[in-house]
Amino acid sequence: MTLLHDTAHAKINLYLHVTGRRPDGYHLLDSLAVFAGAADEVRLAKPSNTFSLSIEGHFGKGLEANDSNLVLRAARALQTHARQENAYHLILEKNLPVASGIGGGSADAACTLRLLGQLWNIAEKDLLAIAEPLGADVPVCVQQKTTRMEGIGEILTSAPAMPDGGILLVNPGIAVSTPDIFRSFAAMGGIIERPAPVFPARWASMNALVDMLSHTTNDLQAPAIHHAPVIGTVLDRMNAQNDCLMARMSGSGATCFGLFPTAEAARKAEMELSKNPLHSGWWTWAGPFLQN
Numbered sequence: 077m078t079l080l081h082d083t084a085h086a087k088i089n090l091y092l093h094v095t096g097r098r099p100d101g102y103h104l105l106d107s108l109a110v111f112a113g114a115a116d117e118v119r120l121a122k123p124s125n126t127f128s129l130s131i132e133g134h135f136g137k138g139l140e141a142n143d144s145n146l147v148l149r150a151a152r153a154l155q156t157h158a159r160q161e162n163a164y165h166l167i168l169e170k171n172l173p174v175a176s177g178i179g180g181g182s183a184d185a186a187c188t189l190r191l192l193g194q195l196w197n198i199a200e201k202d203l204l205a206i207a208e209p210l211g212a213d214v215p216v217c218v219q220q221k222t223t224r225m226e227g228i229g230e231i232l233t234s235a236p237a238m239p240d241g242g243i244l245l246v247n248p249g250i251a252v253s254t255p256d257i258f259r260s261f262a263a264m265g266g267i268i269e270r271p272a273p274v275f276p277a278r279w280a281s282m283n284a285l286v287d288m289l290s291h292t293t294n295d296l297q298a299p300a301i302h303h304a305p306v307i308g309t310v311l312d313r314m315n316a317q318n319d320c321l322m323a324r325m326s327g328s329g330a331t332c333f334g335l336f337p338t339a340e341a342a343r344k345a346e347m348e349l350s351k352n353p354l355h356s357g358w359w360t361w362a363g364p365f366l367q368n
């Protein structure tokens with residue numbers, strides 16, 4: 077039995093500039109976040125006395141269905157806000173790798189907020205306020221649209237829609253700790269002063285987007301490669317694929333993305349890459365962007 081369900085899509089930081097640091101240690105960011113077809117699913121299964129969770133899916137094994145899970149944390153936070161006594165059994169289908177720079181846990185939390193928000197008739201602005209303390213990436217995942225993220229992730233400005241094209245995601249099978257990568261970023265030189273990227277009204281093509289991105293970086297990429305050199309190998313392999321327009325790491329890693337002129341070209345590159353037996357433990361996904 078499923079009352080309602082929704083998909084929690086992978087967030088990809090096409091660029092990520094660290095622009096400052098708050099007194100509490102959190103880093104100020106400027107990032108273009110987009111969403112890919114790859115997704116977890118959250119299902120509201122049936123009414124229950126208290127919120128409970130079961131986890132299915134390939135990446136569910138390493139994840140506890142306890143109070144620390146972002147799905148339950150989001151559900152309880154909204155229940156308190158909405159002064160609701162009703163609770164549900166939730167099912168999470170975990171298809172996205174955990175602690176991998178594509179915000180899977182944040183997307184699951186956001187998806188839970190959307191589902192319960194729909195049921196309890198809660199406005200999006202209230203969902204965004206509940207999302208913020210759950211994690212820096214949760215607000216952007218509530219809207220699941222191409223967005224410029226600033227502040228620590230709570231200042232959201234809509235960005236032009238993605239042009240037609242394809243994306244390939246590759247994770248080399250390692251989990252990376254976000255706080256560790258931010259710490260290494262500081263130790264390896266820290267903030268770079270530079271002008272903020274300017275977005276056009278629309279990107280005429282994938283090449284136009286790639287041209288803008290060539291003037292940006294993911295500031296966390298070098299610190300992450302320092303922690304996990306295999307990330308450098310993933311980027312080399314991705315860059316070696318036919319039609320790969322650019323390759324870069326997302327978030328604090330270790331997932332990397334490649335941009336392609338079409339979803340078909342991204343799928344071809346995925347097949348090529350997967351032929352190599354050395355890549356057998358790598359998770360891959362290829363296809364279109366999630367459009368606004």
Ligand SMILES: C[C@@](CO)(OP(=O)(O)O)[C@H](O)COP(=O)(O)OP(=O)(O)OC[C@H]1O[C@@H](n2ccc(N)nc2=O)[C@H](O)[C@@H]1O
Pocket residue numbers: 089092101102103104105107176177178179180182210211212213214227228229254255258326327328329
């Ligand atoms: C780096 C980013 C970029 O989108 O993505 P991921 O690598 O997680 O996908 C996010 O900012 C991650 O957001 P999220 O994973 O929700 O982070 P949180 O749980 O709020 O914070 C985890 C820890 O990361 C560090 N942190 C996080 C966000 C931020 N703007 N500055 C930080 O310094 C802090 O040490 C914090 O304790």
Ligand SMILES: Nc1ncnc2c1ncn2[C@@H]1O[C@H](COP(=O)(O)OP(=O)(O)O)[C@@H](O)[C@H]1O
Pocket residue numbers: 139144145146147168173174175176177178179180181182183184185213254327328329
């Ligand atoms: N539903 C969930 N899915 C993934 N991770 C979760 C979830 N709930 C809690 N977590 C915890 O959140 C941390 C960050 O997970 P995740 O959002 O996948 O990272 P990232 O944003 O780097 O992709 C993990 O270390 C994990 O233990």
